[in-house]
Structure formats: C-alpha cells, structure tokens
Amino acid sequence: MVDSAGKAAHRSSAVAEGWSVPVLFPPQRPRVVVKADLLPAVSVLSTAALLGIPMGWLWSLLAPAERVRVIGTNGQLAPLELESWHRFDDLAVFGFLAMATGxxxxxxxxxxxxxxxxxxxxxxxxxxxxxAWLGTQMGPAFANSKYSVDAPPALGAVLEQAPRIETGWVVLAAPLVTCLVYAxxxxxxxxxxxxxRLG
Structure with a gap:
C-alpha cells in the first residue's frame, strides 16, 4: 500500500515538473538589420524632412496675426486688447501641425x-x-511676406503683425509623436x- 502510494506521488511530481522535448535545431532570434536598412533610412529621413515646407506654409495660413497700434514715431508697437493671446495661438497651431506631421x-x-x-x-x-525645424524657419518666412508693410505706418495706425514662433522647444512634438506611434x-x-519576413 505504501509502495503504490510512493509510485503515485512520484508520478504526480513528474507530471507537475512537466515534460520537455529535446529540440535539435532551436529557432534563432531575429537580429537587428543595420547594413541593409541604411540606404532606406537615409531616404526616409530626407523625405520626411521635406514635409517641413508644407507644414510651414500651412501654419502661415492658419496662425492668426496680432493687431498692434503704432505708438511712437520710431516704430514702437503696442498690441491691442486681447490681441497678445495670439502669441500662444501661433505656438499651439504649430504644435498641433507638428504632432500631425509626426x-x-x-x-x-x-x-x-x-x-x-x-x-x-x-x-x-x-x-x-x-x-519641424524647417517648419519653424519656413513658416515665419511665408507669414512675413504675407503681412509685409510697404510704406512707413502713420502714428496711431493699426497694423497686423505677422505670427511668430517664440520658442524652439515645439520642434520636439513631431519626433516624440513619431516614436510614440511606432512604439x-x-x-x-x-x-x-x-x-x-511577411513583406
């Protein structure tokens, strides 16, 4: 009786430990391909960088201008009431465009x-x-040509000042979203x- 109980316990412990099947040729884990991907990577980088031109042009159309009044003979400008909020709007519009590009x-x-x-x-x-960096360079260039002033403004005149991007940190929005989407x-x-291998 004791012997049969010992055999049953040995059998149950063997089942609990599990059985392993020997593998003659274990599958190799895929390695990172570097050499074959270098040329396509350069193409990806250059093609993606060109998106900065339409991004800057689109920003120059969407970003609101800031209305200012000429308060001095030497060209001193003062924003009208609530118009200074457009400085944040310009930055937010570019941030959303950068995230969409990413x-x-x-x-x-x-x-x-x-x-x-x-x-x-x-x-x-x-x-x-x-x-994103190219967009920060091209966007204000497009906007400055759109809101250019041909003649010296008169004292008290109200002008539309071209939108501008006041911080360079906004360029990080595009690569961060790119990495997040890919991850x-x-x-x-x-x-x-x-x-x-399915490609």
Missing part, C-alpha cells in the same frame, strides 16, 4: 514592412525633427521580427 511619418514608416526596425525608426524620428504599432504587432 503621426503621419510614424504611420507611413510603419507600413514599410520590409524595413521595420530601430534603424528606420531613428531615421523617421530624425526626419520628423528636421521637418504602439510595434507593441500591437507582437512579432519578434515585426513582420519583416
């Missing part, structure tokens, strides 16, 4: 299935950063090679 770059780069990986992600984030798509994919 979202677009992240999604498009993700659909390059055969090039998924950290190399193209770094290139996409760099392209988004360059695009979310990577987590949603769940494959070790991110589906590269």
């Amino acid at each position: 979202l677009l770059i992240g999604l498009v780069v993700w659909f390059l299935r055969e090039r998924r990986g950290p190399v193209v992600l770094v290139a996409a984030a760099g392209g988004a950063l360059v695009a 979310l798509m990577t987590a949603w994919n769940g494959r070790e090679d991110l589906g590269r």
Whole structure:
C-alpha cells in the first residue's frame, strides 16, 4: 500500500515538473538589420524632412496675426486688447501641425514592412525633427511676406503683425509623436521580427 502510494506521488511530481522535448535545431532570434536598412533610412529621413515646407506654409495660413497700434514715431508697437493671446495661438497651431506631421511619418514608416526596425525608426524620428525645424524657419518666412508693410505706418495706425514662433522647444512634438506611434504599432504587432519576413 505504501509502495503504490510512493509510485503515485512520484508520478504526480513528474507530471507537475512537466515534460520537455529535446529540440535539435532551436529557432534563432531575429537580429537587428543595420547594413541593409541604411540606404532606406537615409531616404526616409530626407523625405520626411521635406514635409517641413508644407507644414510651414500651412501654419502661415492658419496662425492668426496680432493687431498692434503704432505708438511712437520710431516704430514702437503696442498690441491691442486681447490681441497678445495670439502669441500662444501661433505656438499651439504649430504644435498641433507638428504632432500631425509626426503621426503621419510614424504611420507611413510603419507600413514599410520590409524595413521595420530601430534603424528606420531613428531615421523617421530624425526626419520628423528636421521637418519641424524647417517648419519653424519656413513658416515665419511665408507669414512675413504675407503681412509685409510697404510704406512707413502713420502714428496711431493699426497694423497686423505677422505670427511668430517664440520658442524652439515645439520642434520636439513631431519626433516624440513619431516614436510614440511606432512604439504602439510595434507593441500591437507582437512579432519578434515585426513582420519583416511577411513583406
């Protein structure tokens, strides 16, 4: 009786420990491809950077101008009541455009299935950063040409001052959203090679 109970206990412990099947050829984990992705990464970076030109042009159309009054003969300007709020509006509009650009770059780069990986992600984030910086340069240039003053204004005249971007930190919105979108798509994919072999 004791012997049979010992055999049953031994059998149950073997089942609890589990059985392992020997694998002759264990599957290799996919490695990060660097060399083959360098040229596509350069293409991604340069193409994404060009989005800064339409982003700056669109910002110059959407950003509100600040109405100011000429209060001095030497060109001193003072904003009208509540008009100084447009300084924040200009920055917020550019921030939303930068985030939309980062979202677009992240999604498009993700659909390059055969090039998924950290190399193209770094290139996409760099392209988004360059695009946002280019937008901060081109946007005010477009706006200044739109609100240019041909003749010296008279004292007391009300002018529309071109919108401007007063901080450079807003350029970080585009690459941050690009990385966030790519990370979310990577987590949603769940494959070790991110589906590269299915391309």
